[in-house]
Amino acid sequence: MSSLQVAVVGAGIGGLATASALSRRGVAVQVYEQARQLGEVGAGVALGSNSLRLLNRLGLEGPLREYGPRWTQWSFNAADGRVLTNQKMDGRVLGMYRPDLIAMLADSLPTGTVSTGRRSVGFHQDGERAVVEFADGGHAEADLVVAADGIHSVLQSHVVEPTAPVFSGSIAYRGTIAAERVPEYPGTVSNMWMGDGKHFLVFTLRGGALINFVGFVPSDAEMRESWSAPGDPATLAAEFADWDPMVRKIISHVDTTFRWGLYDREPLPRWSNGNLTLLGDAAHSMLPHMGQGANQSIEDAVALAMMLEGVDAAGIPEALQRYESLRRGRASRVQRNSREGGLVYDGGDTPQRQQKLESTVANLLWSLDYDVEAEAQRVLAPATR
Numbered sequence: 001m002s003s004l005q006v007a008v009v010g011a012g013i014g015g016l017a018t019a020s021a022l023s024r025r026g027v028a029v030q031v032y033e034q035a036r037q038l039g040e041v042g043a044g045v046a047l048g049s050n051s052l053r054l055l056n057r058l059g060l061e062g063p064l065r066e067y068g069p070r071w072t073q074w075s076f077n078a079a080d081g082r083v084l085t086n087q088k089m090d091g092r093v094l095g096m097y098r099p100d101l102i103a104m105l106a107d108s109l110p111t112g113t114v115s116t117g118r119r120s121v122g123f124h125q126d127g128e129r130a131v132v133e134f135a136d137g138g139h140a141e142a143d144l145v146v147a148a149d150g151i152h153s154v155l156q157s158h159v160v161e162p163t164a165p166v167f168s169g170s171i172a173y174r175g176t177i178a179a180e181r182v183p184e185y186p187g188t189v190s191n192m193w194m195g196d197g198k199h200f201l202v203f204t205l206r207g208g209a210l211i212n213f214v215g216f217v218p219s220d221a222e223m224r225e226s227w228s229a230p231g232d233p234a235t236l237a238a239e240f241a242d243w244d245p246m247v248r249k250i251i252s253h254v255d256t257t258f259r260w261g262l263y264d265r266e267p268l269p270r271w272s273n274g275n276l277t278l279l280g281d282a283a284h285s286m287l288p289h290m291g292q293g294a295n296q297s298i299e300d301a302v303a304l305a306m307m308l309e310g311v312d313a314a315g316i317p318e319a320l321q322r323y324e325s326l327r328r329g330r331a332s333r334v335q336r337n338s339r340e341g342g343l344v345y346d347g348g349d350t351p352q353r354q355q356k357l358e359s360t361v362a363n364l365l366w367s368l369d370y371d372v373e374a375e376a377q378r379v380l381a382p383a384t385r
Contacts, residue, residue: 002027007142009120014280014297015148016105020058021305034119043174044205044212046291048368049092051298063104070094072188079195081244087361092368095203123158130275143313145276153282159273165263167222173215173236175257193247196348200247223261231259262287267332272320284331289341292334292367299372303327306376326379337363
């Protein structure tokens with residue numbers, strides 16, 4: 001059993017995955033979440049093979065089997081439905097309902113690991129102990145604090161100079177409908193329709209019982225990044241009124257949708273300061289166009305846990321340096337690829353589109369064909385000699 005005590009701020013996908021990875025390595029961990037209860041607004045997340053293999057190793061292979069089917073192909077189409085590229089996926093991606101993923105990760109933790117209603121408002125450290133301060137006047141001490149508190153991270157400013165998130169110029173309409181309302185939609189196929197300035201993504205969740213949709217449209221009005229701002233189904237329908245009949249049919253069954261402002265940040269110059277480190281969106285917020293936000297958070301979680309295994313409090317700064325050296329370059333590249341992918345999807349029907357799309361698909365596959373655990377073992381090997 002490790003003697004380390006770790007406090008994780010934020011019980012999203014990254015924070016809960018970090019707690020799971022640390023707990024399995026015998027580290028005492030407590031998670032602090034500002035919401036009164038765990039959960040997410042219902043929407044889908046694409047879990048790629050780069051994170052699925054890690055979740056399997058965290059003991060979640062059995063539960064994950066309940067949430068298929070995995071993708072057999074990913075079709076990239078013009079707005080009118082013409083297929084531009086049909087990428088064989090061979091089960092490398094699983095569409096999962098975000099609330100299900102949060103619940104699965106939370107259930108994997110020892111009882112009492114997560115404390116809700118604890119909003120972080122400050123941080124200080126004295127070289128030995130790191131202290132998180134909460135809005136209720138309380139605080140938590142630990143050997144290490146992991147800031148997994150998202151794109152609007154309160155703790156990020158204790159690592160780097162604060163900067164505003166960058167608005168992409170687009171918003172997304174997200175939501176789900178019952179798959180039985182569009183029974184002809186293929187349960188194992190993800191479809192991306194692409195037009196001039198907008199695109200529309202669809203895949204299924206919960207064993208094919210739900211159809212997840214995301215409509216990306218331009219917006220001059222900046223809005224705070226949110227999962228829960230209400231959207232108007234009629235406005236969504238008008239945005240895609242002349243698109244492929246399948247797009248229009250799915251939208252015609254939308255009763256409720258949420259608007260999500262699309263923001264990211266430039267790659268940060270560092271992720272750690274003393275006994276505080278950043279993880280997930282707090283470290284590398286990215287646009288969703290590679291489907292890698294959740295996946296990169298899970299990679300972070302496993303990498304950090306591996307670097308901390310067998311480390312005492314005095315060894316934390318060196319372990320965090322190893323964590324950063326492993327993660328920053330890859331996460332920064334995924335951030336860049338995500339920006340570029342959105343430009344390709346929204347670039348319209350140009351002579352260059354096919355070549356650019358093939359490059360984007362290659363970047364998608366590069367993201368999936370990576371094993372952070374194997375890379376971490378290579379980093380750690382010289383240290384154990």
